[in-house]
Amino acid sequence: MEFNFSSKPNRRFLVRLGISTMVLGLSQAAAKYLIGEELVDGPLIWALALFPALAMVGMFYACGMLIVEQKDEFVRMLVLRQLVIGTGIAISFASGWGFLEKFGLVDHIYPFYFVIAFFGGFGFGGLVNRLTHGAWGEMS
Amino acid sequence: MKNRLKVLRAERDWRQQDLAQRLEVSRQSVNAIETGKYDPSLPLAFRIADIFALPIEQIFLRD
Numbered sequence: 247m248e249f250n251f252s253s254k255p256n257r258r259f260l261v262r263l264g265i266s267t268m269v270l271g272l273s274q275a276a277a278k279y280l281i282g283e284e285l286v287d288g289p290l291i292w293a294l295a296l297f298p299a300l301a302m303v304g305m306f307y308a309c310g311m312l313i314v315e316q317k318d319e320f321v322r323m324l325v326l327r328q329l330v331i332g333t334g335i336a337i338s339f340a341s342g343w344g345f346l347e348k349f350g351l352v353d354h355i356y357p358f359y360f361v362i363a364f365f366g367g368f369g370f371g372g373l374v375n376r377l378t379h380g381a382w383g384e385m386s
Numbered sequence: 387m388k389n390r391l392k393v394l395r396a397e398r399d400w401r402q403q404d405l406a407q408r409l410e411v412s413r414q415s416v417n418a419i420e421t422g423k424y425d426p427s428l429p430l431a432f433r434i435a436d437i438f439a440l441p442i443e444q445i446f447l448r449d
Contacts, residue, residue, distance in 0.1 A: 253412075320415035320424050379423045381414035 255315040259308050266304030273297040302361055309368070324383035328371030335367030336360045388447040392420045394438050408437050 277294040280286045286294060309329060316322040340360045346352040372382040395405050395416075402420070406413045409430070418424035419434075426434065435442045 318411045318415055319427055319430060320418050321412055323424070379418055380421065381412075381418065 253318075253321075255312055255317070258315060259312040262308035262311065263305060266301050266308060269304065270298050270301035273301055299358070302358065305361070305365070321381070321383065324372075324375045324379060324381060327375055328368050328383045331371030331374060332364045332367035332369075335370065336364035339363040387425045388422065388449060389419065390445055390447070391416070391434070394440070394445065395420075405437070409433055 273294075277297060280294055281291055309325075313322055313325055313329075316325060337360075340357070340363075343352065343355065347354055375381060375383045391405075395402070400408075402413045402416045406416045409416070411430070415424070415426075419426055431442050431446060435445055438445060
C-alpha cells in the first residue's frame with residue numbers, strides 16, 4: 247500500500263488531515279493546561295474546550311473534500327465505500343458501548359472516541375476495497 | 387458487464403498506464419474496469435469508446 251502523491255486531491259487530503267491533527271493535539275494540550283490550571287474563565291473556557299472538536303471537524307472536512315475534488319470516479323467510489331464502512335463501524339461501536347455502559351458493564355468513555363473508531367473503520371474500508379476491488383481507495 | 391478493453395488495449399500495444407493517461411484516470415481504474423470489478427459511468431464509457439474509435443456496444447457487452 248502506498249500513497250499516491252501525484253494525485254492532487256490525495257495530497258490536499260494529507261495536508262488537511264495533517265493540519266487538523268496538529269491543531270487537535272495543540273489545542274487539546276492548551277485547553278488541558280489552561281482550564282486545568284484555572285488560568286481562564288468565562289466564555290473563553292467554552293471556546294478552548296470546543297477548539298479540539300473544531301479540529302476534528304477539520305478531519306471530516308478533509309474526508310469530504312477528498313470526495314468532492316476526486317476526479318477519478320472509481321477512486322471516488324472506493325473512498326465513499328471507506329466512509330460508509332467507517333461510519334458503520336463507528337455507529338455500531340457507539341451503539342454497543344452505549345448499551346454496555348447503560349447496564350453498568352463498562353466504564354463511561356467520551357463520545358469523541360467514536361471518531362477514532364470512525365477513522366479505524368475508514369482504514370479497514372481500504373482493506374475491504376483492496377480485497378473486493380483490487381485497490382485501496384484513498385491510498386491507491 | 388463484460389468488456390473487450392484488455393483485448394483492444396493489447397491490439398494497440400498499450401499498457402494499462404497508457405490507457406489510463408489517455409482517459410485521465412488512475413491505472414487502478416483501468417484495471418478494475420478490465421477485470422469487471424467496476425462498470426464505468428456513461429461519460430467514461432463514451433470517452434473509452436472515443437479513444438478506441440468504436441461504438442460503446444462493441445466494447446461493453448451484456449452479461
